[in-house]
Amino acid sequence: MPELPEVETVVRQIRPKTLGRQILSVRKASASMADCPFGTFRKHLPGQTIERLDRHGKWMFFRLSDGNTLVIHLGMTGRLGIAHHGEPPAKHTHLRLDLGVEEELRFSDPRRFGELCLYDSSTMHERFGPHRLGPDSTTITPKAWETAIRKSRRPIKAILLDQRAVAGLGNIYVDEILFDGQVAPARLGVTITTEEAKRLHRSMRLVLGRALKHQGTSIRDYVTGQGVPGDFQRYLRVYGRANQPCKNCSAPIELTRTVVSGRATHWCPICQTMEVAPTESLSANR
Structure with missing residues (x-):
């Protein structure tokens, strides 16, 4: 999509x-x-x-x-x-x-x-209206981004796919953002620390910026308004790379369908942590 x-x-x-x-x-x-x-x-x-x-x-x-x-x-x-x-x-x-x-x-x-x-x-x-469509991914502030993530007990991937929380992200870019931000897709929103939320916001801006530079990702049907394919598929780091070596650590990229309603999720179990950072209390998240 x-x-x-x-x-x-x-x-x-x-x-x-x-x-x-x-x-x-x-x-x-x-x-x-x-x-x-x-x-x-x-x-x-x-x-x-x-x-x-x-x-x-x-x-x-x-x-x-x-x-x-x-x-x-x-x-x-x-x-x-x-x-x-x-x-x-x-x-x-x-x-x-x-x-x-x-x-x-x-x-x-x-x-x-x-x-x-x-x-x-x-x-x-x-x-x-705002009750149906959340802030746009390119304009959401770091604070609003953190609030949308940390108030939820759902997996972080489910939160970022929810257009009421933040609008514009889908399966490809959520996987890429979570990999760049070093957070596992199954982590619950309430366990994400302030520092991790800030890092994910920076990753979101970085990944979307790179994808725009290459006019998007063409895997199947998408073509630009000029009728030509995008080019960002050449630079994907996890999406569509199941069982291929991670570009950071060489561990095989995993594909799971249990995180969000059976949707394909690509991630690196070495680079993307399931653990809560020990340096920050989670009490403020609840």
């Missing part, structure tokens, strides 16, 4: 091509997504100008001139990009927005786990 670096890469690439552009018409190339019927787009989108394009977590928000917001989530296999009118639409293209000058914004999603819908301001708050 595309995570924050992949979605941010798409946003950065299509923002210059969409801001200030008026949607002239709406077309579909296959059946509508389940979230919104095609008639909703056909009725409300033509004539609207895209005034802003924002991202929060894994969500993209196209702010329109009538106050409504077109919301897109790439799900597992979604792709969003600019195409010329003459290019045949890819299979499973669900929406085509004519932006003039022979260009369209196209959204495709073979597996249909993504979301494509139009919301007014009141529904936006209900659906994407």
Whole structure:
């Protein structure tokens, strides 16, 4: 599933091509997504100008001139990009927005786990307010990050995957962040010390920054807004490397599916500690 670096890469690439552009018409190339019927787009989108394009977590928000917001989530296999009118639409293209000058914004999603819908301001708050979506991973403060982690008795990996706690992280980058921060994925949040939380926050900023530099990770379906794969898969240190030697200590990377609802978790049992640091009391965590 595309995570924050992949979605941010798409946003950065299509923002210059969409801001200030008026949607002239709406077309579909296959059946509508389940979230919104095609008639909703056909009725409300033509004539609207895209005034802003924002991202929060894994969500993209196209702010329109009538106050409504077109919301897109790439799900597992979604792709969003600019195409010329003459290019045949890819299979499973669900929406085509004519932006003039022979260009369209196209959204495709073979597996249909993504979301494509139009919301007014009141529904936006209900659906994407802070009670539903936590702080973005790129802007969360070290203190808010520490609070989100240390108040929970869940495994640290489950906390970081919870979009209500912190938005934007998924399986790939949580594994990479925990490895860089030297914390085992099964450690409970309440056992994480202040120093460890600070270290994990630094690791999060470092890993996401590197992934953005390489335009994200392409393992299966993800391509950028320009239709090319990302490159960060070449630099993954644990994810997808089960039984291969750890790049720090040479011990084999382990793969387990018991930490979070059967999801694959890659980690190094030597570099990532399950032990609580003895130098800091945990009483303040509870």
